[in-house]
Amino acid sequence: MTFSLLVCAQLLLLKLVRCNIDPTQAYERFFDLDGVGNVKLYWKYTDTHITFELHGQTTGWIGIGFSPTGGMRGADIIVGWVKNGNAVISDRHGVGNTFPPRDDQQNVELLTGAECNGWTMLKFVRPLRTCDENDRQITKNTMKVIYAFGAADPTDDDLTPINYHRMNKGVRSMILLEGPRFVTPLVPSETHSSFDILNNVSAIPARKTYYNCMLVRLPTLPTKHHVIKFEPLIQPGNERFVHHMLLHLCTKNEKDVTLLNTNHECYRLTSPADFSDCVQIIAAWAVGGGPHILPPHVGYPLGNTSEPVYAMLEMHYDNPNLISGVSDQSGMRIYYTPELRQYDVGILTIGQIVNSYSNIIPPTISSFKHYGDCPAECLETVMDEIGVDHIKVVGGFLHSHLLGRKLRVRHLRNGTELPNILRDDSYDFDYQEGHSLTEEVIIRKGDALQVVCDYDSSGRSTYTTVGLATENEMCLGFLTYYPKVPLSICETSPYLLELLQYFGV
Template identity: 30%
Template sequence: MFLNSFRLLWLFIVIPNVTPVGRQLDPTCSVDWNLAGKTSEEIVFDLSCNVTSGWIGLGLSRNGAMSGADIVTARLLQNGTIILDDRHGVGNQKPIRDIKSDYKLLASSKNSSHTTVKFSRLLNTCDKDGDVEITDDTLKLIWAWGALGPAENLTQHKPTNRGAIVVNLLDKKVTPPPPIHSSINLGQTVTLNSNATLYTCKIHKLSVQQKNHVIGYEVYFQAQAKQYAHHASVLSCTPPSGASADQFFSQYADQEYDCYYTDKYFPTEHCKFFEFQWTLGGVPTYFPEELGVPIGEQKDQYYMTMFHINNPLKENGLEFRLGFNLFYTQQLRKHDIGFLQLGLNSSRAYSLTVPPNSAKYVLSSHCPGDCTKILPTSGIQVFVYLLHFHLSGKKMKIRHFREGVELPWIGYDGNYDTNFQMSRMMRKHVTVLPNDHITVECEFGTKEKWLNGSTVIGGRGIGEEMCQAFLMYYPRTKELNRCGSSVEHEQLLKFMGIDKVKMDKAENDPMVLTPPTLAGKRYSQVVSGINWTTALRDNFQNMTKYGPQTAVCQGVTSDKKFNVIAKYPVIKKDYVPINKCDGKGGHSACHKFKVSFILLQITLSIPFLVFMVLS
């Protein structure tokens, strides 16, 4: 039943409302869902299908397959009755009914063309044998429909009567605010070349000459561009000291450049302040009604667009347009939005080294208190987080420490999907105070078939890796825009038995110069050639995760940048979310608010997963 492959959707959502979320699953079925109950621990679905007989079904799967999926089916009996069954998948066969039914049929109707079913389920049913808990993890929603056989039981669906999409059931609906007064187009033309990875940039001068607020934005593509675009950014530009913006940037404006590897000079290093971000999964973004991104505060303001283009077949000469539309208003909102990049800077390249045949290699990157101490005294309020990996990333969490205590995670995804890198609207905003310590933990695995157990190092290409998280917050500050740490290259080279390397500007995998026994090999080749015993692997993991690292604290301008040494803060106990089914997790009574947060987190986790219930 149900399909093993799935269609990928792109999402970047930032709207704080409780409007039911909906999806058109395919031409036949659509579904709406919303949280219910006093503590929002229940999710309600409205499923409507252009089906009047047989059965319709929907499942929640961690990998897109039917096996292990949590499935609900509605049988449309000949006497007009609709029977809802709670089931689970055990392979490509009829799903088995659960011993305990956790779906409740609330209402149903049928006319000459459609059947509509409304039902509910708890986010966490505590049924470990047949149900999937709904959390912030990314899931695959699978669905199908078919005919009823003898005794009005399910029969196999047709190959075309099934589908799947990637979802997070805790997402909120995107609702454009009325009215959108004006828009700015930041577009550029991309021409593919023979490189598999292309970062293409363009500098734009804004026409707005007084303060306005951007209240939403979208990324647009010509049709053929979608298959190549991996992620995109809009960054504000600051001229070097002593130069005006027009004097410095006008000579580069309105021309497309390779962001990093061009023979011509391009001022990428002067355009580093993130303003807007899009990744695989993004749809139009609108901000809460009290928040906006300021534009036009400075005379002659310049922005840079940057697009990561993935061209695995190395097609040459194809040209297409893509860009950002920024929606703005002169009616200023209460707070200015800021953007903070966390994690490993991609320019650090092989500071991110995942040994071959790794199952659960964890990389840490810190934004220590010595960096956050420059935040406003009252702190900042984080309301959105975005997690960013490439192909080998499995799990990521943003850990939060204060005065020797680990607070609830700012963000987490334990079932990451690189094709669904959505921005996550937080139901409860998180306060980050001066001297708080934030750690991004990234878990990688390289045993999958497409990675073939290979060594993976950091880089900008899709086959290389990143470990980054992005926060949107208010009120805006220009003191801190990037914050992250990494292991020094010298430590890694020493561990691998390498004395000296050479790395050109366009490379991330350096050539070994000495010792003579390794000369001529690439760094990754040396790593792959090592006999990675369990003891050696553990030593390397401990060094790269728990050892001292160099953290970079970067403000808007180059003069607001400094380095500090960072490592995990000393705490008595790691934070663990409470599991309401076994009562485990959380913290002792000395930090009661953590418990309430965890309960909130569990409450939030469950609703979205069930939403896609029937199709």
């Protein structure tokens, strides 16, 4: 009797273990596709292939696709299911808002699949690039990933029109290659602490664009520490208002303490003078982005006597419908450690100076480019100042507004153009996620950088100026690099008179 009970207990345990729908391995990259945890995507990649693990809260079929527009037409679609204990995967293509037919050439390989407790898991691999006209290439650009699932498996051996997903669907913009490592844990041997910096805006102004700045005092730390992660804290319900936020360090440690934790409009002549030296960016987040984890060998310095005491939280509120009476306590959580890493990291803002006189975009043009340079002389001067002959870029992100379509950071050395440091030919204003470079890029003394922004103003009937408002434009890149040099901003703009002459004004 005892032996029988033991065997039954072991079989029950085995069944529970086999029914585990946790990821089958450790992944650095993860995305909650539907935003509520019902459709989860994990992935990894090599130079030639990408492996996906798709989890869906359904006992029916589930699929993802890569779409040129966010719809089904022209999409490269992968659908699978687990039926009677057997997993199935299929390579398909979208022809419209109907069920997708199978490709003649199947370029997806099933690795494993399981179903239990109301969940289905499929793990599969496909090449980054194929020769099939029905497949889309997986690139470093922002890609529109569509997903869908059904309540039941196919009745027969394959999908039929009756299996069309109806309302169980969605689309998300994602960076699959060199995107953020959301699943990467913090270094386990380190001691970690965190602090929150939160706004206390009683009412977001009923204006299309509003920049709020708030001065805060950083934690008092007895020795130097390293910031190693930050993440956004968006007040639930305010996601549509919070467009981006920046945490600036202030170089002067003498401040009017009555300004602490009070709200002021940024970039105005009436803004407090104590804000003027708060320009060094320590953390940056924009709409659609997630947490940012620094590589394990770098951290942003914080806490010793030579480091700033104060910081300024800048928040861009986007309120196109002029809604009034909305309060906000959004902000950032900053993680830090006393175990110093090998290098101090810095963030360098490059591109075009942001003011209404720096450039304009004519209307009704499908492609118009702006350029913002970081000259070799600027980089060389600050490298000499700390005695280094190069810096290394570990990541960054690109930024423009509604007209931006293609953005890149060019890298120039001795008159020769090297591979782009950052590039996105499918820029999405609503998904401004950071890039974590697979290989660090070395910028040497004498190198120059240039941000190029390609705009589409086909839908505009008047000129668009550079500026802070969402309807204005920007052309910026933010590079995370090490070792840290005494340079925060490296921007240029055209001469106004030459610009006006060019447009015949």
